[in-house]
Amino acid sequence: MTPMRTLIERHLGAPDAGDERLQALGRAVLQLEADAVAALGERIDQPFSEACRHMLACRGRVIVTGMGKSGHIGSKMAATLASTGTPAFFVHPGEASHGDLGMVTADDVVVALSNSGETDELTAIVPLIKRLGVPLIALTGRPGSTLAQAASVHLDVSVEQEACPLGLAPTASTTASLAMGDALAVALLDARGFTAEDFARSHPGGKLGRRLLLHIDDIMQTGERVPRVQPGTPLRDALLEISRKGLGMTAIVDEQHRVLGIFTDGDLRRTLDRGADIHQTPIEAVMTPSPQTASPDLLAAEAAERMERHRINGLLVTDAEGRLVGALNMHDLLRAGVV
Incomplete structure (x- = not known):
């Protein structure tokens, strides 16, 4: 795949702040991220089903964890799961090493996000998670990474390139993780028979809640x-x-x-x-x-x-x-x- 910077400069010449370049870059980012999400469709396979079954069988909570930008995506994933019938919350991996790991019980499932699969704060707590016998579901961009290899189930969310022209800022990779999290949440929602009325009970302050709960x-x-x-x-x-x-x-x-x-x-x-x-x-x-x-x-x-x-x-x-x-x-x- 052509690097983002090369793609833009090929069509518009040297970098500048002109409107045409800004708009072209914006469109290129959206297209690249859309392609990255579309590529995930081929990876909705047996590991995806196994991840869903671990969460459906969970008698406790789904604990989502991740560092940096992956942590922000993980926090959103936990919120989406919780609001669609799968009890979940986010634990910061840095805090987990200093006491918050006590929130995890043997009845839980852990979902860990790391594009590299080598995030120190996550790999440090993996042995403790394994000792609890808790299923570990990893979303990484590297199937051969430490986190992926240690996981009970690995979901491949790798992307060919980031949408950042420098190839540095997490962009397409975080979008892919976000989309995979939504795919999990919706699959679980359907499997649980979660209804619009159930959703409203989780959102009593929203307009949908008022529409579905008020008599x-x-x-x-x-x-x-x-x-x-x-x-x-x-x-x-x-x-x-x-x-x-x-x-x-x-x-x-x-x-x-x-x-x-x-x-x-x-x-x-x-x-x-x-x-x-x-x-x-x-x-x-x-x-x-x-x-x-x-x-x-x-x-x-x-x-x-x-x-x-x-x-x-x-x-x-x-x-x-x-x-x-x-x-x-x-x-x-x-x-x-x-x-």
Whole structure:
């Protein structure tokens, strides 16, 4: 493979800081790293399956370790594993030699990252890991290295060259390790039957968590905040109820609080267009009967989808007997971060 510096200078001449050269270098880096990741596909073979099976059988935690840039990739790998159903955490190899190795138990699996496979801080702790009888999975760029040879399973993440024109800064090699870590995490996710709901439980503060964990009864208006009137109520008084409660609608309920209909801001515009007398017209004459309702345990995200599908801005919430127990509108969903 042509060295990066030669590749650029062949097309653009001597080094300079011109826009054309900067852009060309950026594109060349992305292409080189994409090629490096693509080459990993041929290495998803039996050792990859063995690495997955060690982690699936792990009764403790997956301990990820690495030094320098490999350590940063290892930290991300541990975070991805932990958030997708494989309990994991990162241990710095330098700290491991000074007490943190006590975090590793016989029930764990260790994943070690080192492009050279000769990182002193890692090779120093390998004998202790082996003494524990813990499976050691190594991701290196050198199958003949000390770390690779000592590992229970070795995953080859070697690259033909770094994307750095000097051939020094870890670039393509760290990208390859990152991609292999993601491949492991996703394979394990599928093998465990990990679901979107499981992911949401690991991310309760994120938008996905809110979409998948929030139910209507978590965000709906209840009690005196729910607008309601009974049949026979003049339209004028129903409008006052809508104004007081601020949801842009009111429910029409019978004496047992069963929902008979709904009257919304949209209904008001249509009613006024017909010239109705707001002082004399009873609310049941202009309400929308049998409105869309939802149960309290419906996911808020499903409520949002239903409102969008029916082009409505609010929902009445009813129990199994059709009694009014709450209400919500699009503003409630927006405040909750569901839409």
